[in-house]
Amino acid sequence: MAEMQEASFAPDYTVPPGEILEEYLETAGMSQAELAQRTGLAPKTVNQIVQGKAPLTQDTALRLERVLGRPAHFWNQLEVEHQEALARARAAEAERQQLDWMKRFPLKKMRDLGWINARRDKREQLDELLRFFGVHSSEQWAEVWENHQVAYRQSQRFEAEAEAVSAWLRQGERQGHARRCGRYDASAFRSLLKECRALTREAPEVFQPRLQERCAEVGVAVEFVPSLPKTRVSGATRWLTSNKALIQLSLRYRSDDQLWFSFFHEAGHVLLHGKREIFVEGGNGLDGEKEEEANRFAADLLIPRREWQGFIASGRPSLEQVGDFAERMGIAPGIVVGRLQHERIVGWEWGNGLKRRFQWDHEG
Template identity: 25%
Template sequence: MDTKVIRSDEQHQAYLLEMQNLIAGDPASGSSEAERLELLSVLIEAYESQKYPVEVPDPIDAILFRMHEQGLKQADLVPYFGTRSRVSEVLSRKRPLTIPMIRSLVTLGISAETLLGVELADFAQKRKEDVDWNGFPVKEMVARGWLQKFSSKAAVSTEELVKGFIANAGMQFGVAAFRRSLHGDAYSPTTKYALFAWLARVIQKAREKRAGLAQFDRSVLTPAFFRELVHLSWSDHGPAIAVEFLERHGIAVVIEPALKGTLLDGAALQDSDGLPIIGLTLRFDRLDNFWFTLLHELAHIWKHVDQDETFLDDLNSSSEDRRELEANRIAKEALLPRVNWKRSEAYLNPNAETIDKLSRELKIHPAIIAGRLRKEREDYTLFNDLVGHHQVRKHFNLTAIEV
């Protein structure tokens, strides 16, 4: 279909209608429809920025108006947002609208133009450099040595330092604005700059590894590949061997402690050249947490990550996003297959002896089994001596002070 720069109001309205129809169709990432939706968004934004230089309607005000109009309560919006807490956080402006939320709200009768307007305006503000550069945790970034290469003998401002750091990871907020969509429960508006900084550092470290990595072939990611990875937990050096295993298959694994205030366990993303990246914070120095986080992020690489999306995960939260649920399911099945688990003595009669027996049968570390029991029973006092406390960071030369 021929697509041109918008020159008239009629063309603008036609493109808006087409964009709304595409959103309603929920196109798959990477499809021709998704590509056209992105193109139309850019064209419409450019036209509106020039033709209508005024503030776009606020989506929260639009939602509140529609609730009043239809007599809806916050509980009535749970199907559109996923949980009661998300409804409350969005309406109080503590959590931003996501694309899945916008798609749902369109069915409530709120126009995609209104809801997308703020999303596009947000990008436009970033493109205009309307970024709070002082919002970045500069002191902590300096303490970690992240900004050293971007400083010089001549005095430079905080803004210039951080701009150089962000741009070095291909995440500049200029004309080619920050294009990644951030997903996952670790994201929050109050910690977004710290998360951007951490993400930039992970990308930089992954690029440093690039030359030593094999070419990535997505077809290797199969259930058998996941099981092979899990069997590495049987070794005393399992975490280090697992990282080497993934990097032999072209997946960069970066260990970078989280910045203060961020509730972040791991991340999954793809660099601009297609390099798949897994970032781990090792927030909890336990083997059960390491293996679940690693498998969860690998599942995102397999099923969900593309060049524009990044998953930032707080695995202590209870996400209802279908992609997070799918990553959880894949990780759980790879670590401890249901067919073995539900029939085992460790499940039916859990104790140190039955846990050890099952771990030997499956050739997996007992911490994985102990962690599953604690999670399913929601009792984190159980088998505290079996989950592998202080058995992860040592493999990567990290101390508790560094995390």
Template identity: 40%
Template structure:
């Protein structure tokens, strides 16, 4: 093991071209002072070149070719190799410094979903994550995904896990071709999307993606990462394309549909500069989040219809829920989810009416 380590360390030694110059001067029996005169350079400059402080320029390489005899290309190659070796040493240290950030990123979970290649090597993990996040250093992740670090201002949420989830959503969204954003068209297709809630997940998911893309929305649904507490997010990728990302966190269809319309509310009603991330991480909701909640709730079940339903029924049965859902042309799970949220029923009631969505790999 010792020999292997020594060999590895030798590869990281940066030898300045000045060492070769010094060897040649000794062979020629030439002092640095004489060498400086022959080169037309100051003794200080020669000293800096020999000690690797000053680089060999093209002009210096041509002078070396005349004074010492090796070609200018030879000297430039020595300089290039020296600079590259120094860069590799610096890179090695950067990788070491970034290990503390690596420890905060759920790499193994990400590799399980094939977001990044599987590896146990820390340096490879860091390089893979740089590529994943599109940064030259993991230190730059907070600057590129600031919202995740503003959002994750509590002990529960992992800011780096949240950043990874948002980044993956961006990557997948860029793969989706969309037509230019069209707000009017979105309002037109909302009844069509509501009707999709009645059908099986495998059947409707491709249709939902297509409907969204026709309006300029790139719909992405991803597995949940531990520590993110995220249900959905929206982010404008460019002026005519917006990302709507959803998580398979709870897996219940009613949660998925509420999150979908919640994010749609942000897209339709709120500004394009802000990135919205929705979850239940213990942070009190702001006015915009409450507005998106109300939009989703009223789109799925109009307020007047819901108020009448809960007023006329002191208790709720499976038949009543199904009948009410049919009158609204939505899946019964939407009604169950609303009643659960409003604490009209227990969370274990009518689970048979709550199908689960499955991850589309």
């Protein structure tokens, strides 16, 4: 015969001590006012215990023992079991809410990218997600995300999901913290950016490690992080420490002009704006002045203003002229095409053959 085990009894309900007390009073024919008089408790206290609005303390249990004849441990045990049942109910409700919260994240994509491990058990998957964010619960996640949400630039055309954006930002932080960097040197970083213009002409396998290595030397972690569904962010900037800045890029538009403009735009935030500020670029900026400053910084650094004005003075250039100008500026021709498109000198379809397209390794 198979061995049998006794099942533990864990009821999903509890009887408040006040209900038992009320039954005793009815049996004894005693009013709450009389009980208050006999125990020396305030009538309000007795009523709150009966109504379940106040706990039955050990002192009260001793008083009830003398008045009603039931030992103090009886009343104490009722209170312990009641409070334990309430705690279990609160924990179960909190877990249910957190499991619902977890459903709002693109978990499959995060697992595919290796950001989190796959867990069969929902509670274990929840723990995995919380560890990813480095928070105790969804409430702490909300408090941390609130700092980033203020900075998020919501697109005029799309509504991004806060959970997906927060996961993308968090992965950038994790990668940034893991990257070894020197102390931030603003002067050295500004000088380095002029050198970085030449990297725009290189292939990703050349420019990516070189860009990250050189920027890390001057205290700036540059992290390339694949975007998640419904994030719609192109870049972000914030400070991990007082001597370590983070520039995070997503390849949102997959073209060299957009990628490099995003990088130099974020670099502008690092150099021009405060260390306590967070900038997340996704479309229509809330802080227009600082966004415009970063835009001008990127545009002028990639193509000096005087050179640009001379180039467009004759109107719409030819593709050959774009190539020659890019060669003279020492930048990728796609950047020149993107600038012409942005300023409406040419249409959005013109010259796209000069742009270089990128994709992530996992998409190949």
